[in-house]
Amino acid sequence: MTAVPAADVPLGPLIRLEGLHKWFGDNHVLRGIDLEVQRGSVVVVIGPSGSGKSTLLRCMNLLEEPTEGRVFFEGVELTDVRTDLNRVRRRIGIVFQAFNLFPHMTAKQNITIALRKVLKMEREEAERRALDELRRVGLEGKADSYPGRLSGGQQQRVAIARALALRPHLMLFDEVTSALDPELVKEVLDAMRALAEQGMTMVVVTHEMAFAREVGTRLLFMDNGRILEDAPPRELFAAPRDERTKSFLAHVL
Amino acid sequence: MVETEIRTGTAGETRPRRDLAWLLQQSTAPALATAAVGAASLAVVIVGTLVRVSLGGWVPLRDEVAALTSSGLRALLVAAIVLGVAASAAGWSTYRRMPTRTSREEAVAGAVLGLQGVILGALILVFSYGNVERIAANYLRWSEVTDQVGAFLNGAKITLLLAIGGEFLGVILGVILAIFLISKRATVRAPARAYVNLFRGTPLLLQIAFIGLALPLGFNVHANVLLFALVAFTLNTGAYSAEVFRAGIQSIERGQMEAARGLGMTYLQAMRYAIIPQAVRRIIPPLMNEFVILIKDTSLIVVLGLTAGQRDLFNVGYQGYGNSFNATFYIFAGLGYLIVTLPLIRLVNWVEKRMRSGLVGVTGL
Numbered sequence: 038m039t040a041v042p043a044a045d046v047p048l049g050p051l052i053r054l055e056g057l058h059k060w061f062g063d064n065h066v067l068r069g070i071d072l073e074v075q076r077g078s079v080v081v082v083i084g085p086s087g088s089g090k091s092t093l094l095r096c097m098n099l100l101e102e103p104t105e106g107r108v109f110f111e112g113v114e115l116t117d118v119r120t121d122l123n124r125v126r127r128r129i130g131i132v133f134q135a136f137n138l139f140p141h142m143t144a145k146q147n148i149t150i151a152l153r154k155v156l157k158m159e160r161e162e163a164e165r166r167a168l169d170e171l172r173r174v175g176l177e178g179k180a181d182s183y184p185g186r187l188s189g190g191q192q193q194r195v196a197i198a199r200a201l202a203l204r205p206h207l208m209l210f211d212e213v214t215s216a217l218d219p220e221l222v223k224e225v226l227d228a229m230r231a232l233a234e235q236g237m238t239m240v241v242v243t244h245e246m247a248f249a250r251e252v253g254t255r256l257l258f259m260d261n262g263r264i265l266e267d268a269p270p271r272e273l274f275a276a277p278r279d280e281r282t283k284s285f286l287a288h289v290l
Numbered sequence: 291m292v293e294t295e296i297r298t299g300t301a302g303e304t305r306p307r308r309d310l311a312w313l314l315q316q317s318t319a320p321a322l323a324t325a326a327v328g329a330a331s332l333a334v335v336i337v338g339t340l341v342r343v344s345l346g347g348w349v350p351l352r353d354e355v356a357a358l359t360s361s362g363l364r365a366l367l368v369a370a371i372v373l374g375v376a377a378s379a380a381g382w383s384t385y386r387r388m389p390t391r392t393s394r395e396e397a398v399a400g401a402v403l404g405l406q407g408v409i410l411g412a413l414i415l416v417f418s419y420g421n422v423e424r425i426a427a428n429y430l431r432w433s434e435v436t437d438q439v440g441a442f443l444n445g446a447k448i449t450l451l452l453a454i455g456g457e458f459l460g461v462i463l464g465v466i467l468a469i470f471l472i473s474k475r476a477t478v479r480a481p482a483r484a485y486v487n488l489f490r491g492t493p494l495l496l497q498i499a500f501i502g503l504a505l506p507l508g509f510n511v512h513a514n515v516l517l518f519a520l521v522a523f524t525l526n527t528g529a530y531s532a533e534v535f536r537a538g539i540q541s542i543e544r545g546q547m548e549a550a551r552g553l554g555m556t557y558l559q560a561m562r563y564a565i566i567p568q569a570v571r572r573i574i575p576p577l578m579n580e581f582v583i584l585i586k587d588t589s590l591i592v593v594l595g596l597t598a599g600q601r602d603l604f605n606v607g608y609q610g611y612g613n614s615f616n617a618t619f620y621i622f623a624g625l626g627y628l629i630v631t632l633p634l635i636r637l638v639n640w641v642e643k644r645m646r647s648g649l650v651g652v653t654g655l
């Protein structure tokens with residue numbers, strides 16, 4: 038499938054970024070990112086608006102194509118044009134700030150569509166798994182509801198269930214609580230916390246500092262397309278090294 | 291739509307009932323009377339004129355003119371005008387003092403309807419004292435037209451065949467063009483874009499003339515000229531519907547495609563299961579509008595020099611007028627178009643409303 042031998046499977050990092058750069062036209066958004074994410078870790082990414090957090094996350098499953106640099110997932114180089122990205126993306130779940138549920142499908146159909154069309158599952162099996170996943174996020178009662186009839190928090194939990202149903206090895210979360218009313222944030226964070234406790238490898242872009250502190254195994258601070266800090270959350274909150282980190286934390290804490 | 295909203299509301303809180311009894315209870319006698327008199331005024335003008343002329347007979351022309359100038363009709367019109375003036379005066383002077391919203395609306399409705407009765411009644415009255423003979427002879431001379439009903443029916447058939455055939459084939463062509471138009475590769479887009487621009491940038495009349503007259507001559511191919519017309523309508527509709535499809539697909543939020551691809555769907559799967567089902571709702575109303583336009587534009591085959599059996603609705607009227615200088619032919623043809631287009635226009639508006647408000651919670655499609 039790829040020219041690069043899968044040498045670092047299964048002991049190496051789950052995902053590895055090498056010298057990643059991204060330009061949007063003249064806008065240099067990622068300026069040399071090197072990152073390894075180990076299995077079972079929860080990497081939380083914080084940083085000011087426009088610093089490139091979303092772009093970094095979207096480069097991890099090649100929804101955004103890096104201008105330069107390489108991305109490896111489970112030893113396979115995603116940036117190699119010969120790699121079948123559709124196969125890889127089954128194993129990388131992504132959840133967006135705007136939920137992006139399919140509005141013309143029920144919660145259950147949102148989940149079964151990929152199971153059936155991507156994993157080629159039988160209908161009954163797909164529905165069973167969809168209901169299991171909905172139960173996990175506490176929404177088995179909403180299986181036949183359309184997204185428009187669900188609250189933002191419920192929609193986001195369906196989106197998480199939809200991604201989890203494919204049994205991914207890595208989950209990417211891009212500010213998944215930012216569009217929610219404050220009272221709905223907790224239910225989504227709780228679902229993510231439970232996931233982390235089960236050992237899921239996660240990369241989480243968020244502004245929820247309490248979540249970062251409790252759940253994160255690593256905290257990255259990004260500014261202007263670079264990773265300025267990379268440390269365990271408690272350490273970073275206690276003693277940020279970079280001036281910009283200090284002022285950012287002073288603003289958000 | 292509004293009803294489903296309300297029905298899903300919290301149980302226990304009762305929805306205020308807005309039935310006939312409630313309306314009557316909200317009304318006042320003067321308001322109701324004003325509305326009734328105003329409506330009567332307009333009704334007497336319209337129904338009275340139609341009934342009076344029908345009684346006298348629409349043909350021959352002599353009877354029609356006699357009916358239009360009859361003292362009976364004039365008396366009816368004067369009565370209607372009096373009613374209209376009364377309703378208007380009552381309505382305008384009292385509506386501000388009406389106690390409920392319903393009664394106020396009734397008073398205003400009576401005043402407006404009365405005013406319309408006055409204006410329309412006065413117009414017909416003035417007309418009945420004018421040169422009725424000449425006007426009726428030009429625009430209301432039905433006898434020659436009714437002789438041609440068979441030709442008109444055949445014309446309507448041709449109009450519909452051209453429009454339906456052109457729309458159907460054009461939509462198929464449009465889907466194919468749209469697939470090219472939304473490609474991210476410029477080399478794929480370019481030919482489709484050139485095609486669409488060519489057909490959107492030149493007059494349909496020119497396309498019909500070129501395909502229907504110049505092509506058969508230059509390439510020495512001969513067939514029913516209507517077939518060439520159908521080709522022209524297909525090619526033209528293909529260009530327009532391609533743009534409708536493209537716009538519909540591109541109007542779906544980027545996040546939908548990203549979510550589908552993020553789940554491992556291929557581009558085609560994402561299109562088929564996520565994007566197109568949503569785009570269809572946005573595409574159908576403009577497509578139906580295009581169809582209404584096409585129904586009317588089929589009349590442009592007038593440039594092709596048609597024989598008797600080839601004439602569409604407009605061309606039957608056009609031919610009839612050319613032979614007799616009786617413009618009633620145009621009026622009759624116009625009515626023929628309205629019979630088809632008015633229900634369609636209503637349907638488009640209805641579908642548009644449903645699709646706009648009903649994106650969420652609608653299965654199928």
Ligand SMILES: Nc1ncnc2c1ncn2[C@@H]1O[C@H](COP(=O)(O)OP(=O)(O)OP(=O)(O)O)[C@@H](O)[C@H]1O
Pocket residue numbers: 061064066084085086087088089090091092093
């Ligand atoms: N598709 C795109 N086309 C052009 N520019 C883009 C695109 N996506 C992002 N950008 C630009 O890239 C820069 C970084 O955007 P990004 O969304 O990665 O930032 P972010 O750190 O996620 O910010 P936020 O906290 O506001 O979400 C911004 O200047 C943005 O305008």
Ligand SMILES: [Mg+2]
Pocket residue numbers: 090091092211212
């Ligand atoms: Mg972002």
